[in-house]
Amino acid sequence: MLHLALAGNLLTSIESGPQLYSIGLLPTYGGPADVILQSQIPLRLERCEKSNLECFLKIEAPYQAPPKLTEEEENVNVSFLALPAAGALETYKSIGEFYTKLEDMIKKSARYVTFKNKNLQFSPKEFFADKMIEVTDQESAHNALKIIIDQGEGSVGVEDAHYQMFLDLYKRRTEWECHAVPNSPKAEMYKENKLVYELALASNAAYCYLLITIQKTWQVSNLVLRRALISNTHSIMIDIMTPIAEVMVEEPFQDGKAAPPFQFYPTNAGEDLSRVDEAANELREAIKLHLGNAINEVRDVKKKEILNVIKFSVDHVLWPIPVLDDSA
Known part of the structure; x- marks a missing residue:
């Protein structure tokens, strides 16, 4: 970083x-x-x-x-x-x-x-x-x-x-063993496994949410918003992306385990620099949507609790929210 x-x-x-x-x-x-x-x-x-x-x-x-x-x-x-x-x-x-x-x-x-x-x-x-x-x-x-x-x-x-x-x-x-994950996975590979597919989409949206949060930080001088953005960066990596990946690599897929695909997640706002806040809102809502769908697929109580904690973290990120003035 x-x-x-x-x-x-x-x-x-x-x-x-x-x-x-x-x-x-x-x-x-x-x-x-x-x-x-x-x-x-x-x-x-x-x-x-x-x-x-x-x-x-x-x-x-x-x-x-x-x-x-x-x-x-x-x-x-x-x-x-x-x-x-x-x-x-x-x-x-x-x-x-x-x-x-x-x-x-x-x-x-x-x-x-x-x-x-x-x-x-x-x-x-x-x-x-x-x-x-x-x-x-x-x-x-x-x-x-x-x-x-x-x-x-x-x-x-x-x-x-x-x-x-x-x-x-x-x-x-030779000193460690690695998860047997698929090479260069794509979210589409997981469509037959509803839980893993929704987690892959949530991971993609979180990955892009991280990128757009970092990008936004170089666009504003408002100190309150900058601190919120920097806090977001840490929270997305530690409280959202990491635990989603940890859940995925515990899920069976083919002859091994699943893994995050790190793909672009599109939004209606697109890549227009004047609509960064809109795109960020869409990405955050997408993470919540796919996590909610994944939670509905989970039968294991402990795993359901983990996913609910991740969703709670998404609900409490600091940007974008209306009370923050994003003027530079």
């Missing part, structure tokens, strides 16, 4: 902020076209085993710098900072290489970029304390990206770095 917040601050400082709730931007999994990066690494949802971990290691692989250029070579075709277009990751072999290129572009961008929208960015008082950086100039932009690189993608030997964590998991991959 820290890296997402920093990347969102970077984008908000030079544009209008990220759009996360979008069918064209959400990854899809398991199909022949579902790949990432120049090396066409397959995007799959599957149990945490050898092939899956190898994909993560390839995606997070550290960037190997090219040979040092002469001063004359350095000055040829120097470009200014331009935001990577959709699909731009296809030109990079790893996320580490992408971030290293972005870092270089930031260094060369000083006279081309005007930084703005500090009041719409995550601040240290709201999120991650001293690790959070509000991007107001070239130096803070570079510092924000450096944290992402050092702690996450493309880092070697940093204890909490993504690459190092996946490497450690890969070395220990």
Whole structure:
């Protein structure tokens, strides 16, 4: 979440902020076209085993710098900072290489970029304390990206770095057992099992509700609403998405267990940025609808209680509700 917040601050400082709730931007999994990066690494949802971990290691692989250029070579075709277009990751072999290129572009961008929208960015008082950086100039932009690189993608030997964590998991991959879940599941796969199908739809709606909540946070400066949105983010992940997934992986499906599909859940409001609150309301109501349907299918008293607690959490999220003024 820290890296997402920093990347969102970077984008908000030079544009209008990220759009996360979008069918064209959400990854899809398991199909022949579902790949990432120049090396066409397959995007799959599957149990945490050898092939899956190898994909993560390839995606997070550290960037190997090219040979040092002469001063004359350095000055040829120097470009200014331009935001990577959709699909731009296809030109990079790893996320580490992408971030290293972005870092270089930031260094060369000083006279081309005007930084703005500090009041719409995550601040240290709201999120991650001293690790959070509000991007107001070239130096803070570079510092924000450096944290992402050092702690996450493309880092070697940093204890909490993504690459190092996946490497450690890969070395220990025989030490645990994984749920036998289907590869890259889709909600439609579960239609014959009414309970699992409704849970899958609730999970999809909650996933998109999380994305649109985070997206909304970069659109408002009202402190009361921002705190509600940040509280929502935590509640959706911990009190809604996680327990739905835990119930799903206890449900039999084919030769193993079911699992969340992480798909786009459409709304009548669509992806119009001026109708974000409407879309969020629809998503929240969809979670409640599908949880209610799932509760009606459950015969186990304990499982019914768990689902009712999740539904209670959905009823008590803080956004969107009319009493909050969402004016910026």
